[in-house]
Amino acid sequence: MDVDKRPGTGWKTVLAATLAIAVTSFTTSSFAGPTLDKIKQRGTIKVGVGTTPGFFSPDSSGKWQGFFIDYGRALSIAVFNDPDKVEFTNSSPQQRLPALQAGEFDVLLSGVTVTITRAFQLGFHFGPTVFYDGQGILVRKDLGVATAAELDGATIGVQSGTTGELNIADFFRKTGKTFTPVTIEDTNEFIAALESGRVDAITQDSSDLVGKRTQLKKPDDYVILPERLSKEPLAPAIAGGDDRWLEIVNWTVNATIQAEEWGITSQNVDEFLKSEDPAIQRFLGVDPSLGQAIGLDPKWAYTIIKTVGNYGEIFDRHLKPLGWERGYNSLWTNGGLLYSPPFR
Ligand SMILES: N[C@@H](CCC(=O)N[C@@H](CS)C(=O)NCC(=O)O)C(=O)O
Known part of the structure; x- marks a missing residue:
């Protein structure tokens, strides 16, 4: 059969070919980006932090500890499947924003407030708010x-x-x-x-x-x-221009919130591997389809929860001892503002 003679086939073929190219290039660009490439080449994530007990401070052995530090470790797991491929550097509030713009940091986990001028004038992108402050x-x-x-x-x-x-x-x-x-x-x-x-x-x-x-x-x-x-909604901040890195930051935070909503903790995550719930199976990588679809290790969320815990565990470990109550930083199901979009 002479395909070209069929009515409509010509433009349909062109359209199909164009779509195929568009889909291929979209897929390629959404799986790579300048910041993520740099991180992978270097083998570590560079994180700018402050020095506030509970949020980020070196312990007596010099190892960084804190609420934001655990998010740095979670990112390291998402990228490298290892919590320690992350380098924390203290930088003053004055210096850290220009340093992020200059590419000296891959992400700031330093209590940065999401503001419109930082988005438009400095070109920053923000992950989900991890701490609602004032x-x-x-x-x-x-x-x-x-x-x-x-x-x-x-x-x-x-x-x-x-x-x-x-x-x-x-x-x-x-x-x-x-x-x-x-x-x-x-x-x-x-x-x-x-x-x-x-x-x-x-x-x-x-x-x-x-x-x-x-x-x-x-x-x-x-x-x-x-x-x-x-209002000081504190969120991870990254420089613009790397959608994939932004999504890794977004969904790493979301994973800790979603795990809390499901009641999955570092202690019981292995029990949940036996869950009959298909959404939980995809989340934990028992069903690898989700991880494969997004190009991350299917076990990325499992390893984050197993290693650093869910949002509530991170909060309780670092902030409860300082007297913090959850307040706005409770799950939406408990009257707070934390709400993860669906993992599907
Ligand atoms: N959220 C404010 C303030 C950020 C800020 O100064 N954060 C604290 C930590 S929560 C800090 O870095 N303090 C100085 C330090 O720890 O060295 C902003 O984004 O401008």
């Missing part, structure tokens, strides 16, 4: 202040490069009160300014203040005021 104020108790409004005329330390700079200025403008900002880059100097009385108060994400307060010489002499001045 900006607080830490004051010396002997200042005798119970609310932020009473800080009229106060001298307040703020860390350069943080969202706190604009938030605190907005707060005082909005309330018609005055304050003197003292902008400090270095974290040790920032804390020392409060302890020496150079400033009356310091302002930062409450996650930061709760952790840093424990490092003060006399923590009980200081109090975090009740107000939260802002």
